[in-house]
Amino acid sequence: MSTVDLPPARTLLRRFLLAPVRRRAWAELGWVAIGVPLATLCLLLVLVGLVAGFALTLAFLGLLLAPGALYLARRFGGMHRVLAGPLLGLRVPAPPLRPMEPGLGNWIRARLAEPASWRAVAYLLLRLPLAVIELVLLASVLVFGFAAFTYPIWWFPLDGELMPVYDIHTESWGLSLAYGALGALVLLVVPWLLHGLTGVDRLLVRGLLGPVTLSERIRDLERSRASAVEDATDTLRRIERDLHDGAQARLAALAMKLGVAKDELAAEPVDLEQVRELVSAAHGGAKQALSELRDLARGIRPAGLEAGLRVALSTLAAHSALTVRVDVALPERPSPALETILYFSAAELLANATKHSGASTVDIEVGPNGDTLLLEVTDYGEGGASVRRGGGLAGLRERAGTVDGWLTVLSPRGGPTVVRVELPAGR
Secondary structure, X not given: OOOOOOOXXXXXXXXXXXXXXXXXHHHHHHHHHHHHHHHHHHHHHHHHHHHHHHHOOOOHHHHHHHXXXXXXXXXXXXXHHHHHHHHHOOOOOOOOXXXXXOOHHHHHXXXXXXXXXXXXXXXXXXXXXXXXXHHHHXXXXXXXXXXXXXXXXXXXXXXXXXXXOOXXXXXXXXXXXXXXXXXXXXXXXXXXXXXXXXXXXXXXXXXXXXXXXXXXXXXXXXXXXXXXXXXXXXXXXXXXXXXXXXXXXXXXXXXXXXXXXXXHHHOOOOOHHHHHHHHHHHHHHHHHHHHXXXXXXXXXXXXXXXXXXXXXXXXHHHOOOOEEEEEEOOOOOOOHHHHHHHHHHHHHHHHXXXXXXXXXXXXXXXXXXXXXXXXXXXXXXXXXXXXXXXXXXXXXXXXXXXXXXXXXXXXXXXXXXXXXXXXXXXX
16 A cells, blocks of 8 residues: 655745746746747748648649648747747657658648648647737736735835726725735745646647657657667666676675685684684675675665655765755655656766766755656756766656656756656556
């Protein structure tokens, strides 16, 4: 029976109060801020190209304009998909394109019949009105919150007169403090409202800009399965190598020393000093073998995970050379597979920060994020980290991909570096 790992009330209050200054809130605010101008420009160019292309169908130019507009739509969709990574914390793989036969006519037919292109057009058509609604609603709430929060300051210059924003008015300065408290509460709620609004964007990006057909999904799962099998094979090879070169070799040496000691005890006269040295060396070898076996078992699944992810990560932080702040806020305990991935991802990211970032402080946060579990590791170092083929971050991305998860990295020069690992909560 799984145990429930509830965050303390102090942690929940801290997350609520710090939400306006967290990176997630500002990233999602950036998504909303660029939404209207970016979607307007993209949709305008695509619609002009499509209308002109179909209007000039009988002319050769029209046969090129329409496929070109669809190509633009797909590129614009890809741009939104890429932006969704750092701004929405969402990684969506690009949809595969249909293979084309040689020849201009085949190219035109293939591009006009490309589902990914038409889905990108549908995304842009939905994105623009949604972006307008998000911007208007968010601006209205922000203006009211800021106006109400600062009303106790404006009360004196206004001499108690009606504030022109939302008709805010009180008879006395003391009553204006109630407006100030209400405005502060509204500003604290804005990040959660913003996250809810951008949740619709996440659904659109996943549904219209990623692979959605069954065959595409099967190919993606086959790649993930192959990666999981390869990872498991590498792990088994590592365990075999560590056992052969470490514990097995020490146990063999231990058996030899005990055999020599046995022969010495059977001899006449008995050399007690040599027997004592052999037994002492065997005892030391036994302790080293036990230590290596414990380390090997910890590399498969840390014992601390039996007590929950918070205990395991707190233990990991306690043994780090850096100052590590751990915040685990999970409504219920995830499956052992997800716990293991989250733990080893945090351990790898903490090791990277220790070796490469030059940071002295690292934040590790784990919590729900819609229908996913989110691990966010922030180091306040030099930045400049990226996912490179064969590197540690690429390995973490492949590990997350085995359960349909994803990894995103935001690491500008000068820092901080923020790595987010999101895993489907139902796995």
